[in-house]
Amino acid sequence: MDFSQISLLLSIVVITFGTCSSNPKSSFCIEENLNSSSLIKDEIIRLANLPETVNWLKKIRREIHEYPELAFEEFKTSAVIRRELDEMGVKYRWPVAHTGVVATIGSGSPPFVALRADMDALPIQEMVEWEHKSNIDEKMHACGHDAHATMLLGAAKILQKFRNTLQGTAILIFQPAEERGVGAQKMIEEGALENVEAIFCIHTSTTHPTGVVASRRGEFLAGCGGFEAKITGKGGHAAIPQCTIDPILATATSIISLQNIVSREINPLDSQVVTVAKIEAGNAFNVMPDFAKITGSFRAFNKKSYNALRDRIKAEANPRFSRAWPQTQVIQTDVWQLFSYPSSLSYSLSGYVAQAAVNRCTAEVNFLEECPAIPPTVNDESVYEHMVHVSSEILGASNIRVSSSFMGSEDFAFFLEHVPGTIILIGARNDEAGHIHPAHSPYFTIDENVLPIGAAIHASFAHSYLMKLGESLH
Numbered sequence: 158m159d160f161s162q163i164s165l166l167l168s169i170v171v172i173t174f175g176t177c178s179s180n181p182k183s184s185f186c187i188e189e190n191l192n193s194s195s196l197i198k199d200e201i202i203r204l205a206n207l208p209e210t211v212n213w214l215k216k217i218r219r220e221i222h223e224y225p226e227l228a229f230e231e232f233k234t235s236a237v238i239r240r241e242l243d244e245m246g247v248k249y250r251w252p253v254a255h256t257g258v259v260a261t262i263g264s265g266s267p268p269f270v271a272l273r274a275d276m277d278a279l280p281i282q283e284m285v286e287w288e289h290k291s292n293i294d295e296k297m298h299a300c301g302h303d304a305h306a307t308m309l310l311g312a313a314k315i316l317q318k319f320r321n322t323l324q325g326t327a328i329l330i331f332q333p334a335e336e337r338g339v340g341a342q343k344m345i346e347e348g349a350l351e352n353v354e355a356i357f358c359i360h361t362s363t364t365h366p367t368g369v370v371a372s373r374r375g376e377f378l379a380g381c382g383g384f385e386a387k388i389t390g391k392g393g394h395a396a397i398p399q400c401t402i403d404p405i406l407a408t409a410t411s412i413i414s415l416q417n418i419v420s421r422e423i424n425p426l427d428s429q430v431v432t433v434a435k436i437e438a439g440n441a442f443n444v445m446p447d448f449a450k451i452t453g454s455f456r457a458f459n460k461k462s463y464n465a466l467r468d469r470i471k472a473e474a475n476p477r478f479s480r481a482w483p484q485t486q487v488i489q490t491d492v493w494q495l496f497s498y499p500s501s502l503s504y505s506l507s508g509y510v511a512q513a514a515v516n517r518c519t520a521e522v523n524f525l526e527e528c529p530a531i532p533p534t535v536n537d538e539s540v541y542e543h544m545v546h547v548s549s550e551i552l553g554a555s556n557i558r559v560s561s562s563f564m565g566s567e568d569f570a571f572f573l574e575h576v577p578g579t580i581i582l583i584g585a586r587n588d589e590a591g592h593i594h595p596a597h598s599p600y601f602t603i604d605e606n607v608l609p610i611g612a613a614i615h616a617s618f619a620h621s622y623l624m625k626l627g628e629s630l631h
């Protein structure tokens with residue numbers, strides 16, 4: 158469905174509402190008339206598509222776009238969000254996780270349903286020449302987080318009109334530092350999910366046209382983590398290797414063994430990735446260095462595979478695994494560790510042994526703090542079904558697509574570790590207008606017609622899910 162179709166639907170809804178809908182600011186009319194979920198949905202669509210709402214959404218999105226801010230520096234963005242919430246009379250808590258905002262709309266009582274948007278930009282120089290281009294060099298909203306924050310503000314504006322009839326409380330989470338993968342966790346630590354029973358999130362996508370949403374039940378986005386290994390030998394003259402312990406050979410065999418994990422040990426139907434992306438060693442052609450370093454990342458779609466992959470690179474998190482199979486770490490195994498667990502003696506030392514040890518080197522493997530481990534994003538079945546229902550009502554069933562799973566990661570996954578929820582991709586592609594470039598491209602743009610659609614889906618999801626939770630209590 159394109160934007161004109163939504164407008165058509167809107168005009169039908171306006172006719173249905175008659176004289177009351179001619180006064181959109183009248184909350185009295187809303188409360189008097191909205192006694193069926195279908196009417197509520199129609200009114201949400203109408204409010205989202207009012208010309209003044211659409212213009213306001215574009216203005217806010219452009220204001221945020223002009224001043225992109227990186228992780229935990231979203232002070233101006235946060236100020237814009239709070240200014241608009243103040244204007245609406247919506248209560249909020251701030252600061253949460255340095256720059257985050259948690260707004261509350263509704264009864265203030267259970268049930269609680271959360272909607273989440275991220276606010277941070279990327280360290281990218283915008284290459285798009287337009288009136289509202291980034292004013293900050295080397296910073297750009299190239300992942301649509303300006304649109305996400307705006308759509309959630311749009312939902313706030315709509316939900317605020319229903320505040321007296323909401324069957325519980327909507328929690329609106331404006332989160333910092335998604336791109337660094339640390340914002341969601343910090344928000345959770347500071348209580349953003351307190352009492353929340355379900356959570357919903359929207360991410361723009363220029364793979365899908367405007368008017369389409371895509372997601373999938375269960376495993377959707379990969380979990381990812383970064384690792385760094387330092388393999389230490391003994392440096393010396395390249396001409397007399399017998400007097401050295403070669404860390405470069407140990408590193409080379411470690412890299413090959415890491416590739417064996419995915420190609421030889423993993424079910425081919427269970428997609429996983431291990432990539433070594435950086436090698437550092439030596440300074441001269443005739444000098445053996447003391448050590449070499451490799452850096453890389455790993456990804457998997459479900460927690461079991463993700464944890465096994467991490468353990469396989471270096472057994473760390475799972476004591477049972479490490480105790481039973483200490484010899485299975487690819488890069489690093491301390492030989493003493495093999496003998497420290499009597500049960501492991503029964504396993505043959507001639508089997509897998511860490512490549513560093515095989516080559517007489519020692520190794521230290523660390524999982525990178527600057528690339529924190531993000532769990533796989535797994536959509537809850539029931540919340541997913543509800544999202545499909547809500548989105549179908551707004552966009553038509555034919556515009557709800559089942560997305561393929563995707564190797565990218567989202568720190569929304571941290572929220573899903575605590576409460577059931579769903580993330581969806583919302584189409585913002587428009588070929589004719591040139592909105593075709595992928596996220597994280599310096600040429601990334603979005604079709605702003607996505608803004609009222611996202612606001613309506615957010616609001617409709619919160620309103621109807623609260624109703625559903627309320628009904629299940631009775």
Ligand SMILES: [Zn+2]
Binds near residue numbers: 300336596597
């Ligand atoms: Zn991104």
Ligand SMILES: [Zn+2]
Binds near residue numbers: 300
């Ligand atoms: Zn993003």
